[in-house]
Every structure is written in C-alpha cells, then in structure tokens.
Amino acid sequence: GAVVSQHPSRVICKSGTSVKIECRSLDFQATTMFWYRQFPKQSLMLMATSNEGSKATYEQGVEKDKFLINHASLTLSTLTVTSAHPEDSSFYICSASGGGRGQPQHFGDGTRLSIL
C-alpha cells in the first residue's frame, strides 16, 4: 500500500527555535498533502492543504507566517514551525493523496513536538 514517511518522529527544542518537519510519499506521487495538528485525546485538526507547486491553503485561525509549508515536489512537503513556543507543542501529522476522485489520504506516523 501507499507509504508516507514523516520525519522526525520526535523533536524537543528550546523556545524560539524553528523546527522543520518533512513528509514524503515513498511509492506514489502526492499531488496534495495535508498537515494536521492533534491535541491529546482529540481528533485531527486540519491546518493546511498544499498542492505541488502552489501556495498552501490554510484553515481559518492558522497563522501562515507561523507555520510555513512548502510542497516543492510530488513526493515531499515540509512544515516549518517558526520561532516555536510552548503553546506550539503538539502532535503534527501529515498525509498525502495521489489525486483523483475520492482518493484516500495516507498518513505519516506523526511528529511529537515539545517546546521547552
């Protein structure tokens, strides 16, 4: 089946640091990638949708200057949390879809971000 690799799986860093998370589709071309944030014991909250070669579409309330998304190729999207603060600590999950009607999203294993 479709495989999505997300790296790193866990990050611990100091407040003010910028953190980059990578999401790669390993065996298919991902025309669309999604970035989610998940709070403890809650569902996934969509942060943004990115299509290869174009600017990401951010959901309401998500700061685009805080969460920079790049989708430069059909197999790689990155999320950079700029100047991270403790309130940015969360579980971030990416997913990728190969396009076409109703194609399911395939998820990475998530990144646990802890800002001290």
Next chain:
Amino acid sequence: AQSVTQPDIHITVSEGASLELRCNYSYGATPYLFWYVQSPGQGLQLLLKYFSGDTLVQGIKGFEAEFKRSQSSFNLRKPSVHWSDAAEYFCAVGLAGGYQKVTFGTGTKLQVIP
C-alpha cells in the same frame, strides 16, 4: 459543509466479542467515506473506504462497514475483536468533487478486555 458524528467516545468490549462503531455524517450528496485507525503516538491507517457501488465494504484486519444512505450512517463492524484492535478509530467524510479534503469525526477509543 459536511460533518461527521461519532456518538461513542469510548467503547469497551471483551476479546472475541463482536464490535460495532457508529458513524453518522451530514452531507448534501453521496460522500466518500473512510474509516481510519490510530494506535497511540502514531499516524492513521486506512481500514476501508466507500465511494460507490456495493454498500457493504470490506477492509483490512477483518473489518467491514456498511453505508446506509437512509440513515446517513457508515458503521464499522468486526465479528470477533482481538486485543490488538485496541486503538482510536476515526470516521471521515470527503467531498465528492474530486478534492481530497476530508472531515474527521471526534474518534472512538476502543478498549479490549481479556
């Protein structure tokens, strides 16, 4: 806008017992429907999906789901639960216009007891 409701936040079943997780959706047309499973600290794995055709969908790990248009439901079932099935289950609904954005339900946490 579409929405998904999973009425049960937490369910406990005995190993070997049957399981049904409920999912109701709200959408003006026939949606794309998915069930995902999430183990602690991990991403989501697709169990099964419904686009059209046969309303009873078979998935991985012995799971199945039935689309009932009249009830706007897409309940997940398994005849005999294994301890390894303990996890969080998410129902999701997607737009039927070719765009892959989906809306997730709030999840149902499944506990399996010996």
